[in-house]
Amino acid sequence: MTAFMQVANRRCVRLADIPVLGVDELTAALEHDTLDGVRIVALFGMPETPRTLRLMAIVARDDAGALGVASVVVGREYPSISSRCRQAARFEREIAEQCGAIPVGGGVLKPLRRHAPDHAPAEWADDGPHDRDAYPFDDVKGEEVHEVAVGPVHAGVIEPGHFRFQAHGEEVFALEIMLGYQHRGVERLLESSDRLRAVLLAESVAGDTVIGHASAACGAIEALARSRKTPRAQAIRGVALELERLANHVGDLGAMAGDVAFHPAAAYLGKLRGECLNMLMTISGNRYGRGLIRLGGAAFDIPGDMAAEIARRVERLRDDLAPVLQLLFDTASVQSRFDGVGVVRPEDVTTHGFVGPVARSCAVTRDVRHDFAYGVYRFAQIPVAQAWAGDVLARALVRRLEIERSIEFVIEQVSSLPRGDVRVDCAALRPSEIVVAMEEGWRGEIAHVVVTDADGHVRRHKVVDPSFHNWPALAGAMPGNQISDFPLCNKSFNLSYAGHDL
């Protein structure tokens, strides 16, 4: 990462200090480094002058806990970065759509969310690749190859997305996923709203990751304001984040049990997921923890009697979960459906930069809480869960391990909450600075990058949900599997449409 300036999670640097490279230089650095275990955390555009765009690249080397940032200034067209660095592909599509800068020589440029540019330099005409109806789907030619199109309105109660399978009988040859239906214009709103509204918006990036996104957004703003949270506030945020992880992992294991028609586990885990949400509601007044994470700390304290109650309820949860998880993983009919289905290969994890449980189920240890420790996780380390096979079973195992470890963490934290206030003031933001705030949400790495202008206003607020990195993992895991295994496979990832579409 020699071409990049070293930064750290939630530490601001002056915008003027960020190296400005040539496009070739940046591409060469990304090409070299991504082959060497580095991955792209974020790569986004922001208008520099009325006629130029500045691309910011943020990269991470997880095993060394190193973060780097570099930038490049481009015009309407620039030589494609993804033609030499695969990981840049989706970011490049996003930049073309958000900012209108076209990469040349990178093949067919498909829209990502299908909307008009909302971050383009002022003098650029509005003619990016955002025609809602024209999406060039790939197809597979051949006798008896048929196409199955699903969505955006699905059979279940889930978010909208469009899936195109190229199949031969039951066997899937290829899967292409078109998203963007949930696009609400989050980033633009984050940049133009007052502070409270921005936090409410961060809570609504993805409704099942309220704590994760709100904490990352607040982490970035607090760093720019040099606001230092109290240890008690950090512990409460950690407890809330782990309760959110518990709710989602427990719920997803239940839904996976449902997808293989193992109803006892589906029913019990569905109920126990509710118990996790109810604990968040006890703390915050909302089942998803809305209202808890606020600038400067937390809006609600966990007083002593509530802490004792939470500890008791989590212990009961642990005791209730153990036999159900045992049952789920010991049942032969479940094992045979989970085993060997939807395999993600370790080399794909490094090539595409997958994160979270998807990466950890391929023996790639990547966990922001461990690699870029922040807040309470600097003092209370959670061992990184790992499996190796990369299939549905491996993802289920990683989730099970994370459930067990989050339970221990929550019990430990609520039993020894540091004394002090839960909220401190958050002053005005420092001008012309950039900060990267990363958080290990239950799906993986959540990154919020905030840049301020010369007046200390938010100039750019980039959100990268783990689903942005991981959607290609689902598409890549399907070929060779049966169409009928798709729901199970999909559920084992449970990626966010809203988090991707923003």
Next chain:
Amino acid sequence: MFDLLRARLRQTPAPVTPRDSEAGLPDRFRGRLVPASETAESNRRLPVIDLGASVFAPEEATADRHFTRDHRMATRTRQALVLENGEMELAQALDARMRSLLGRSLRLRSVAAGSCGGCEAELTALGNVVFDMARFGVQFVASPRHADGIVVTGVVSANMREALEKTYEATPDPRIVIAVGACAISGGAFQGSAQVTGIPESIPVDLWIPGCPPHPLTVLDGLLRLLGRLD
């Protein structure tokens, strides 16, 4: 087999009913927003509270209004969500013809149209063993062709507008439409975005359920009122 039975015995049955729910909701739960009682007693003007525009953030409780633990908030009209004197008219049942057509069942198709996924998560939770809406004959189905109505969540993003209209058209008439959550009702936290289009006027809404997201009991309460099972 024995493990299965042992696991079953460990799990306590847990269905809750909308009537006795308040006891189970924690002190901090943010339900219906009402004028502060001091304001009501003095003869000052009561604040106008629009439950449809509320995202139920703790900051919305101010000097003249506060949250209660009352989860009941569903109405038949958008206007009824706007509380002008603090009083609220909860949803009335469908007319006799509709109720006799539906009989004892209500099949709904969910359309997530530019949401954060939170409302859908609560709709899914309605099917679990705790809220168990199937015991009231309410069920989500896989196709609008099988449905008596649709449930709309989300702001109705520009990219979902057409799909929503097509799903509505594919639902056999007479059909009911239920708007769930602050986004579907008013745009919620996303008000002001160019991508937000709102539920089109061609799709008349029969039941409005506010919340961000609404508690499953709020949704269940609204559905049961619509079916005339609660008053």
